Amino acid sequence: MANPRFFKISSQNVVLPDTETPQAAVITVDTDTGKIVDIERGATNHLPQGDVQIIDVGAKFVLPGVVDAHVHLNEPGRTDWEGFRTGTRAAISGGITTVVDMPLNSIPPNTTLENFHVKRASAEGQCWTDVAFWGGVIPGNQKDLKPLIAAGVKGFKCFLIESGVEEFPCVDEHDLRSHLDQLQGEPTVLLFHAELEDPSCSTKEALHLNPTHYETFLSSRPDALEVNAISLITRLQEEYPSLRCHIVHLSSSSALPTIRAARSRGSKLTVETCFHYLCLSAGMIPNGHPEFKCCPPIRDEGNRELLWQALIDGTIDSVVSDHSPCITELKKLDEGDIMGAWGGISSLGLGLSLLWTEGKRRGITINQIISWVSRKTAEHAGLSEVKGSIAVGHDGDLVIWDPEAEFKVSTESLYFKNKLSAYEGMTLYGVVLQTFLRGSLVYDSVKKDFDARGPRGKLL
Incomplete structure (x- = not known):
C-alpha cells in the first residue's frame, strides 16, 4: 500500500x-x-x-523520542567543531528527536535578535532532529532579551565564570540584576553555568602542578565553585521569585543541601546533570587523557553516588548530554595536557545506552530514565505540549x-563530526x-x- x-x-x-x-x-x-x-x-x-x-x-x-536540552552545535562560526547536520544526525541515531542548542560556541553567539536570525538561517534544511534554541545573557545585552523571547528562544544561559570563548563573557551579580529586571514576569527561564570564583577559591591555584595529571585539573575546579554559584543564584531568586532559574550540568554533590533548602522555601529552581557525571568517576580517569576533561569536572565515586540518589529522589530533575565537541587539536591528546585542553565531552547518540547500562546496576527502570531524558527535559524547554511523552496530540x-542488545563504542559507531569520546571502548x-x-x-x-x-x- x-x-x-x-x-x-x-x-x-x-x-x-x-x-x-x-x-x-x-x-x-x-x-x-x-x-x-x-x-x-x-x-x-x-x-x-x-x-x-x-x-x-x-x-x-x-x-518517546529523547529531548536533549543541552547541546552545543557550534554553527555558524565553529562548524569544524560540530554542525547542525552532523550533530543532529548523531542525535537521531541515538533516539534523540529534539535538541535544544546552546547560544555558544557559535560565532556569532545567540545573544541578539540579529544573531538569532543568522543562527536559524544556518540551521535551515540541515537538521535531522527538531531543534529549539536557548539565547544567551552576557554583559550589556539586557535590551535584547525580550525581542529574543518574542522570536521564540526557550530561555537564556549565562556563565558566572569565564566561558572559554571571548565572544561570550561571564556576568557578575550587578549584570545579573539588570538582566533579571528584564526577565521577571516573562515566560522564560534563566540557565546558569554555576561556578563562581571568590578570593578564597580560584581556578588558578593549581597552575603550578603537573598539567597532565587529572588530579591537577580536579583541584583547579573545586566543589566550592559550584556551592558559591548556587548560593548566589538561590539568594537572587528570593528577590525575583516569579522567574524560574535552572542549574546546568550539576557535578558537585556538595551543592545539593543548598538546592534542597531553596526548594523547601518554594524557589522555582530546577537542576540537570549529565551522563558523564553519572557514568564516570575520577578514579576511572588515567593521567594524560584530556578526552575526559569537562567543566565542571567529573568528581569522585562518592560524589557520583550522591548525584544518583539526588536524581532518584527528585532533587535533580533531568539528565542531558552537554555535548561540547571541538577539533582534535584543541584536545591536546599528543601532549596529554589536561589543563590546556578544551573542556567538553562528546556523547550525542550514546545517552540512552549510557544511562541504561549504568542504571540497570542500580535497579533503575526504563520509565524512570525516560522521565529524566524526555518528559522532564521537554518541560524544562517549554516543549511538553508536543514533545517528551507518548500521548495523544503529541508529535x-x-x-x-x-x-x-549490546555494542562496543568505537569511532565507527559515532556519527558526530569529531569522533573523540570519553566512552570509546566501553560496552553498552x-x-x-x-x-x-x-x-x-x-x-x-x-x-x-x-x-x-x-x-x-x-x-x-
Whole structure:
C-alpha cells in the first residue's frame, strides 16, 4: 500500500507517561500531521486491516523520542567543531528527536535578535532532529532579551565564570540584576553555568602542578565553585521569585543541601546533570587523557553516588548530554595536557545506552530514565505540549529500542563530526533500532540507514 495516511505501532512494551513499567499498547500516528491520534492499551493481537500501515515490534520497547536540552552545535562560526547536520544526525541515531542548542560556541553567539536570525538561517534544511534554541545573557545585552523571547528562544544561559570563548563573557551579580529586571514576569527561564570564583577559591591555584595529571585539573575546579554559584543564584531568586532559574550540568554533590533548602522555601529552581557525571568517576580517569576533561569536572565515586540518589529522589530533575565537541587539536591528546585542553565531552547518540547500562546496576527502570531524558527535559524547554511523552496530540516521535542488545563504542559507531569520546571502548547495553520523527522513519540501525529524503527536522 502506497503512503497510507495512518500507521500503527504495536508493542508489548510501550513507555507511557502515567505508568511505572512498560505496557502493551497500539499507537496510531497520522502521517499527514505527524501527531499521535490514538493509544489503545492492552492486548495487541487484534490489529485492524485496511488503509493503515501496521508495524508490530513484538517485545521490543517503544519509547518517546529523547529531548536533549543541552547541546552545543557550534554553527555558524565553529562548524569544524560540530554542525547542525552532523550533530543532529548523531542525535537521531541515538533516539534523540529534539535538541535544544546552546547560544555558544557559535560565532556569532545567540545573544541578539540579529544573531538569532543568522543562527536559524544556518540551521535551515540541515537538521535531522527538531531543534529549539536557548539565547544567551552576557554583559550589556539586557535590551535584547525580550525581542529574543518574542522570536521564540526557550530561555537564556549565562556563565558566572569565564566561558572559554571571548565572544561570550561571564556576568557578575550587578549584570545579573539588570538582566533579571528584564526577565521577571516573562515566560522564560534563566540557565546558569554555576561556578563562581571568590578570593578564597580560584581556578588558578593549581597552575603550578603537573598539567597532565587529572588530579591537577580536579583541584583547579573545586566543589566550592559550584556551592558559591548556587548560593548566589538561590539568594537572587528570593528577590525575583516569579522567574524560574535552572542549574546546568550539576557535578558537585556538595551543592545539593543548598538546592534542597531553596526548594523547601518554594524557589522555582530546577537542576540537570549529565551522563558523564553519572557514568564516570575520577578514579576511572588515567593521567594524560584530556578526552575526559569537562567543566565542571567529573568528581569522585562518592560524589557520583550522591548525584544518583539526588536524581532518584527528585532533587535533580533531568539528565542531558552537554555535548561540547571541538577539533582534535584543541584536545591536546599528543601532549596529554589536561589543563590546556578544551573542556567538553562528546556523547550525542550514546545517552540512552549510557544511562541504561549504568542504571540497570542500580535497579533503575526504563520509565524512570525516560522521565529524566524526555518528559522532564521537554518541560524544562517549554516543549511538553508536543514533545517528551507518548500521548495523544503529541508529535509522533517514537523510538524502537532493544534493551538486551549490546555494542562496543568505537569511532565507527559515532556519527558526530569529531569522533573523540570519553566512552570509546566501553560496552553498552540498549540499542536504538529505529527512530521516527513526527511519524516518519528517519533512522534504521539494522540497515545503518538514514532517511533517503534527507534531514526533515523543524526549527521550533
